[in-house]
Amino acid sequence: MTAWSCRGVTFRYPGAPRAAVHEVSLEVPAGSCTAVLGPNGSGKSTLLRLLLGLLSPAQGSVLLGGRPVGEWRRDEVARAVGVVPQGEEAAFPMTVRELVAMGRYPHLGAWRREGEADRQAVERALRRCDVLALAGRALDTLSGGEKQRARVARALAQEPAALALDEPTAALDVSHEMAIFELLRQLAQGGTTVLLVTHSLNLAARYAHRLVLMDGGRIAAQGAPGEVLTRETVERVYGWPVRVVPHAGPGPDAGAPQVVPLAGDPSLDPARAAEDADAA
């Protein structure tokens, strides 16, 4: 089963010299974790907006759950897909619980009052993201990591079949970043479709089942982490010398490819020089 399916999708922002997304075809399987990678400006966030129906493609089709995403009403999409946007800054003070309760809005419409089921969904989402203890705190007193967990909790309170996250761990420290990735793995194991845009090649390789590597609006490679994160592909896309080594473990993800960017001059690295000699 597929959650999303794109065929030849092209999108150009008005006035832009080239298409932000160019003839992209991809499948996002349901109930697993897919990570979209790529350099800055490679079209990752635009692709995400196209998948969510926030932008309409100039060419090609985007299907969400088998139906063109343009035919979905906004509130229907919001009940099916929980989104954690890249950055947001609430204009007025609010508590964590108020923020998370907004996840119920797509279910409530304009007039219906919050019921017991809604309160329980909010409670579960708060507990799941480990922010239940912070529920009464004002949002602007939280650290970056806590705030991000609260946003993920809001998306979970939507009780969606799929979750889309745009760089959820940008600017987080190691433990907060790992906590988010661990949570995403658990969610995918529980049957939630997770679609994630990230710059963390190595964590994506360990936690995602499938990687999509974008470059200049096109897909440079997609597939299992081992197929996508090869030295040749990563060096071509990012224009920087790297080594790819298996993750030493321990853990369930031992053996996942890990990208180690090298110092600027490739001849400085003897192991790499030897590899190149072998290849020749």
Add this chain to the structure above:
Amino acid sequence: MKPALRLLLLALAAALALLVGVRVGAVPLSVGEVLDGVRGTGDAATVAIVRRLRLPRAVLAALVGGGLAASGATFQALLRNPLAEPYIMGVSGGAAVGAVLAIVLTGSLASGGIVALCAFAGALAAVLLVFRIASSVGRALDTRILLLAGVVVGAFFNACILLALTFADADAFRSAMFWIMGSLSGATWRSIGVLAAVFVPAILLLFALARSLDLLAVGEETAAALGTRVERTKLLAYGVASLLTAASVAVSGVIGFVGLVVPHVVRMLWGGGHRFLLPASVLLGAAFLVLADTLARTVAAPTELPVGVVTAFVGVPFFVYLLRRRQA
């Protein structure tokens, strides 16, 4: 305290403010006399004071105060800017140009109705102009552009007012200045009816948008992700809040501070989403303006102070107090 209970208390406060507004004045009235006046069973003078003077004035103050507060809360959420207020879209400038032109061109012939009509037309022209400018820049309605367009159009209209006043005679100048300062002394049941015809549907529409406003105050991207049709909602909320402001200004002139301060007071005291904030602001704004107007017409009697002076003198210190309390 539950939100519903808070709203009930605020409604009670608004009702009490109305009662005070009708009782206090050159001829103080008891509660019994007020009730007799409303029912028309008291002596003729009391009935006239209650039914023709004080009650319409207090009711108009309540509608204007409630409308401005709701409109201010809406603009603050849409523009994601705590300094936003109902007049930010150039509504006050446009209304003032309409009113001043009516006064200066027709002189003493201008009736309250004609001035109000011209003010309303001016306000609508300003709103349309601001929208036109903002929507000609970029793909979607950008709130920052909208804000700038509002400020620029407002400044232009202020220049127009100065130009018109330069050529006005002394009488027209005086009545134009009084109009600009804002006053509820022209209240009639007809003006109340006209304002109510805009007020009731506008408030209901804004209530229906309350959850979308919660989301827009967090971010447009977030609002879209949580099921809001962002462009449609922004357009609708701007349009409705502007229309509500235009109607209020047309019947009462430009009364400042109600629309800016009241929503903040509600937020600071109780926080909460727009499903509470909007009705609470309407009730508190109504109570506040009724009391401010009562003070304005009694404190230096027989001279009547501009009601905007009272709203600022009461509103500013209270606002500063709330700001400092939150810091602590």
